[in-house]
Amino acid sequence: MSGTHECVRYRRRSALAWLGRLGAMAALTAVPAGCASWPDNATGGLAELYPSSSGRLNELERRYVALVNSGIADIHPALLVEARGYLIRAKREKAGGLAADSELSADRVEDILRRLESRWTPATRHARWQ
Numbered sequence: 001m002s003g004t005h006e007c008v009r010y011r012r013r014s015a016l017a018w019l020g021r022l023g024a025m026a027a028l029t030a031v032p033a034g035c036a037s038w039p040d041n042a043t044g045g046l047a048e049l050y051p052s053s054s055g056r057l058n059e060l061e062r063r064y065v066a067l068v069n070s071g072i073a074d075i076h077p078a079l080l081v082e083a084r085g086y087l088i089r090a091k092r093e094k095a096g097g098l099a100a101d102s103e104l105s106a107d108r109v110e111d112i113l114r115r116l117e118s119r120w121t122p123a124t125r126h127a128r129w130q
Contacts, residue, residue, distance in 0.1 A: 052091050054102070060087060060109050067113065072120050085113040 052058055064083055073080050092103035 014031055032117070052093050052094055054106075057087070057091055057094060059101075060090075060106060060113065063113050063117075067116055067120065070120065072116055076116055076119065079112055079116055083109050083116070086112065 052061075064080075064087060068080060086105050086108045090109060093099075093102035093105055121122045
């Protein structure tokens with residue numbers, strides 16, 4: 001009979017230890033998640049606030065702004081969003097000292113802008129108002 005009593009005591013102890021570990025893990029994961037407030041994607045930061053030291057990135061941004069001001073967002077909004085995301089990424093990578101990564105992101109921006117500029121003809125400009 002003493003063998004059965006020890007088995008029940010062991011099960012009870014291991015179940016309480018398991019619940020204690022589970023509670024500790026829940027507390028450790030809940031505390032950092034509740035304290036962290038993450039900004040939305042591409043909503044600010046030093047890379048977005050200040051002009052880049054890279055002439056290429058500044059030129060890409062100038063071309064991007066010119067396309068946005070021309071009204072191409074009415075026809076190709078998804079490509080503009082993609083270009084803006086890669087442009088911000090390239091600026092952040094450049095500011096972070098990741099020059100090679102920044103060049104790759106800038107290549108993606110340039111490819112998208114080139115595609116947009118080739119699609120944006122005088123006929124396209126008038127078609128959006130009809």
